[in-house]
Amino acid sequence: MKQPDSEGGRPRILNSALTVFAERGYDAASIAEIGQRAGVAKSVMYHHFGSKAGLYEAVVEKQTDELVEAVAAAVPDDPTAPRLRAGVDAYFQFLKSHPTVWRLFVRDPPVEPELADVHRRLQDQRALVLSSLLTQERHRGRAAKPLFADLLTTAIRAYASWWYEHPRVSRTSVVNAVMAFSEAGVRHL
DSSP states (O other), X not given: OOOOOTTTHHHXXXXXXXXXXXXXXXXXXXHHHHHXXXXXXXXXXXXXXXXXXXXXXXXXXXXXXXXXXXXXXXSOSOTXXXXXXXXXXXXXXXXXXXXHHHHHHHSOOOSSHHHHHHHHHHHHHHHHHHHHHHHHSEETTEEOOHHHHHHHHHHHHHHHHHHHHOTTSOHHHHHHHHHHHHHHHHHHO
């Protein structure tokens, strides 16, 4: 197999691992298949990531960072401007544009407790971004309550999972559903 330069092989490994983890899940993925797809020896992957678990964590962290950046770039800088719709739309646009990432995010977490914690931590990080959008947006002159922020981020994750299974529904329809949920929550909470 071709030996990559120190940094040149890392992106190929991450991309191959993303595909394999999304297709098979962590538990059924093999380092051998990831290496074969990346065109690198297993030893190179272990050099970069230490273990299959380290590789999984690097993949999910990288994709979480990219999602967070995409959402942050879409949200207006003005804290008084409506931010929630822009952020939710950017979140769903990112998922639609990155179906492999989307699949990775909606898969069941790994069985291994340490990796289940990593999966949960990064899921919480994605939720925190959405929550920060909500808590910065004002509804009827008052900041949204933390409980409502938690409920909304849970709903957004649920909508993302549902939409993955119903891809013919438009992104606009899904965003509108989240916004309707948000408005109903504001009225009742």
